[in-house]
Amino acid sequence: MKIAFVLANRELSGSETYCASLAEIWEARHSIEWVSDILQVTPRYHPIPICDPRYPSRLRNALQLRRVLKEQNIQVIHSHARLAHWVSKYARLGLPVAHVTTAHQLYRNHFSARWNPCLGQKVIAINESVRDYLIQVLGIPARQVILIRNGINLARFAPLPASPLPHHPTLMYVGRISGFRLEVIERLLHLFERIAPQVPDLRFEIVGIPDPKERTRLMILMDRARAGLAPERVVLRDRVLDIVPLLRAATLVCGAGRVAIEAMACGKAVLAFGERGSYGVLTPEKSRRALETNFGDQENFKFVPLPELEREVLNLLQNRSQTEELGRWGRAFAQEHFDLRKIAPQIEGVYQECISRF
Numbered sequence: 001m002k003i004a005f006v007l008a009n010r011e012l013s014g015s016e017t018y019c020a021s022l023a024e025i026w027e028a029r030h031s032i033e034w035v036s037d038i039l040q041v042t043p044r045y046h047p048i049p050i051c052d053p054r055y056p057s058r059l060r061n062a063l064q065l066r067r068v069l070k071e072q073n074i075q076v077i078h079s080h081a082r083l084a085h086w087v088s089k090y091a092r093l094g095l096p097v098a099h100v101t102t103a104h105q106l107y108r109n110h111f112s113a114r115w116n117p118c119l120g121q122k123v124i125a126i127n128e129s130v131r132d133y134l135i136q137v138l139g140i141p142a143r144q145v146i147l148i149r150n151g152i153n154l155a156r157f158a159p160l161p162a163s164p165l166p167h168h169p170t171l172m173y174v175g176r177i178s179g180f181r182l183e184v185i186e187r188l189l190h191l192f193e194r195i196a197p198q199v200p201d202l203r204f205e206i207v208g209i210p211d212p213k214e215r216t217r218l219m220i221l222m223d224r225a226r227a228g229l230a231p232e233r234v235v236l237r238d239r240v241l242d243i244v245p246l247l248r249a250a251t252l253v254c255g256a257g258r259v260a261i262e263a264m265a266c267g268k269a270v271l272a273f274g275e276r277g278s279y280g281v282l283t284p285e286k287s288r289r290a291l292e293t294n295f296g297d298q299e300n301f302k303f304v305p306l307p308e309l310e311r312e313v314l315n316l317l318q319n320r321s322q323t324e325e326l327g328r329w330g331r332a333f334a335q336e337h338f339d340l341r342k343i344a345p346q347i348e349g350v351y352q353e354c355i356s357r358f
Helices: 014-025 055-072 082-091 110-117 128-136 178-200 216-227 246-250 257-265 284-292 304-318 320-337 340-357
Strands: 002-006 033-036 076-079 099-105 121-127 144-148 170-174 203-207 234-237 252-255 269-273 278-283
Touching: 002 014, 002 278, 014 033, 014 257, 033 121, 033 257, 055 082, 076 340, 082 099, 082 269, 082 278, 110 170, 110 246, 110 320, 121 128, 121 340, 128 144, 128 284, 170 178, 178 216, 178 252, 178 304, 203 216, 203 304, 234 284, 252 257, 257 269, 269 284, 269 304, 269 320, 278 284, 284 320, 284 340, 304 320
Parallel strands: 002 033, 002 076, 076 099, 099 121, 121 144, 170 203, 170 252, 203 234, 252 269
Antiparallel strands: 269 278
16 A cells, blocks of 8 residues: 555654554555654655644645645555644545544544544544544544554564663653643652652653753753752753663653553553653553553543652662562553554554545
8 A cells, every 4th residue: 555644743752653663564565655844753754844733834735745645646644633634634635545544632622623623534543532532522423433552563662581670770751842741741850859869879861852942941840850969860861763772771661652552562660641640650450541541641630649659659669579560561461452463454454444435
């Protein structure tokens, strides 16, 4: 198949790594064209400013994408953001091109989202929370929505054969550093400030590229957290080519969405902490609800109180056997729910179904 991945990205996001995983497993089978504002995972893409929400820009973007569809003989568009869905819908008008979307998050419930959802012939929901929201709140017909979870390359994201715990216990945040995510980092740094005096060699690492507008604020937060400590105990890693070695070296990975999944696949304990809430240290008892809400990024619920988080994390840091047990459980959980070898064929089946209508 000839596929176009259409994204609205100015920084590395879960939707981009989602597409990269599919592209990797499909490399010998399908031809893929990438379209976005900026991409990190591939140097070869069609730069179109999809993120520009102004209607004149949307129309220009649709015309540019239409040229790509014609020149590359695209059979199916797979779009990954609200603006990408809109541009894709109008770019394919009158063309024999199928349109599949993935909803990675809960879209704002406003008139346009209900009247003109732009969600293609089929919309893939990555979890139950998104699926139910699309059907029950936005009114998308149930037959148009299909639940297919994030897929992870479990051969790449895997524990080392004999993966020792790091010499220095390390809390690691991985993800975007902008908007609500910066508030997540601030909460985690408050947690570190409370725990650091009790674990003298504890380190906190932030892995990601800060939004230029937010970099100063991040530096202030980091300086406050490391006050009176050695500078290397709170560090920013903003030039990372391969996340896997860092995940393997962490004691506890803090994040939501694909970050949580990739960390579990690497056999690491996870502090499920997203934009809309936190579950604390992820355990089998919390896993079902965390799975349904992308590990804290969807649905509004309470953040675990800081004293409770402190107790959970301290207990984990002081109990090596529990850390290792949670790592083994997390790996098995990832194998059960997120194996890309099982998920990619499901997405191909959706493509084939939509293409067959032409």
